[in-house]
Amino acid sequence: MAPVKWGILGAAKIGLERVIPGMLKGSNVEVAAIASRELGKAEAAAARLGIPKAYGSYEELLADPEIEAVYNPLPNNLHVAWTLRAARAGKHVLCEKPMAMDAEDARALRACPPDRLVMEAFMVRFHPQWIRAREIVRSGRLGEVRALQMLFAYNNPDPDNIRNRLETGGGALMDIGCYAMVGARTLLEADPVRVIALIDRDPVFGTDRLSSAIMDFGGGRHLTFAVSTQAARFQRFQVLGTDARLEIVVPVNAPQGEATRLLLDDGSAVDGSGAVAETIPPCDQYTLQAEAFGRAIRGEETLPWGIEDSILNMRILDALFRSEKSGRWEAP
Incomplete structure (x- = not known):
């Protein structure tokens, strides 16, 4: 066509x-x-x-x-x-x-x-590394999934940058915390039933510069994450099951046109040195x-995914911001 x-x-x-x-x-x-x-x-x-x-x-x-x-x-x-x-x-x-x-x-x-x-x-939903990660979770190779964890940060103190403007929707949760949420929803093929957040805001910008959260997906499955706009650049996503651990090495900003890696670790070495790499062929997730x-x-x-999926994403983010104020678990 x-x-x-x-x-x-x-x-x-x-x-x-x-x-x-x-x-x-x-x-x-x-x-x-x-x-x-x-x-x-x-x-x-x-x-x-x-x-x-x-x-x-x-x-x-x-x-x-x-x-x-x-x-x-x-x-x-x-x-x-x-x-x-x-x-x-x-x-x-x-x-x-x-x-x-x-x-x-x-x-x-x-x-x-x-x-x-x-x-x-x-775009991460279309990257083969996430599709493969979901296949591994579905296969039962990890055992029963217990914990998902993401750490994602960059350091951007520029007051003129749009990501540091509250009125235009700046801040860590809106910019990068949403990837932790969507990543967990993708791999678990489920939605959180309650969430709780701890947020630190920039005293000048008013945006969240460090946000940590727990999302309860039910069935003993938790996502925990920390995202920051004022910390050393880093990103990892991990899934911990009863039998093995899966790590997506560069989960969001995968290099365009380059291969990526997943790490599978059966826990035989406490330092993770027993992890086996699976290479995902070069691709461009935006393409x-x-x-x-x-x-x-x-x-x-x-x-x-369409409009209703996006509304649900915003409901989850809204619940995290409500939790910041209430100090309690909130339901999306």
Whole structure:
């Protein structure tokens, strides 16, 4: 079938440096246009990435009849408004995570036309390392899964960075804590029944710079994680079962076009030196995400995640923020 023609809303760094380069490698993807509120930015991005058309407003791009799908990497507080506008303009929408500012904000997306696909861009769900990890969990090779754990951090003290602005949805939970949540939901194929959080906020920015949480998935299965925007750069995801441990070495920012590794450890060496590596062949998770979305647009397959999944993600994040204030377990 003909490639899906995409338009990009905004010249966000993640789009220019990671997502669009990945999309451009897609077999069923054609990035046809990019828009910015400053035409010069759009033109520079178009020239840099070889995109044919540049627009000086988002409205112009949405009015382009050739555009079938839109990638929305705008600031978090603009996700819902522009996703809704794009869908109403007849476009399918892949929106950057988190989908909204909170669950109430996300529920507005139920007004999108039902024949338009809308999906939150958790690219990790399409990476073979996560698909393989889920296969291992399903197989029973780990025994009964007891604990999942994630540590994810970077150090960004820049007051002008959008991730440090409370009003646009900045902070560690919204930016990277959501990956721990989605990772656990993916591997357990279940949703948390209650959550509790401990949060430390930057005294100037007001955003959470360190968030730790426990999610109870029932059946004696716990996810614990700590995420920070002001700590040494690091990321790992581990699953501990009664028989073995599984580790995803680079769970989120997997190098584009490079191989990745899973570690399987039967516990024979207390220091983990007995772990056996399984290599996942080179791929680009952004390419795979765009291709899967394109196949769904063409009716070749069905996407398992849509608006209701995004609302649930926001309900879980909302519960964590409620727990910060109440000091108690909260139910999503």
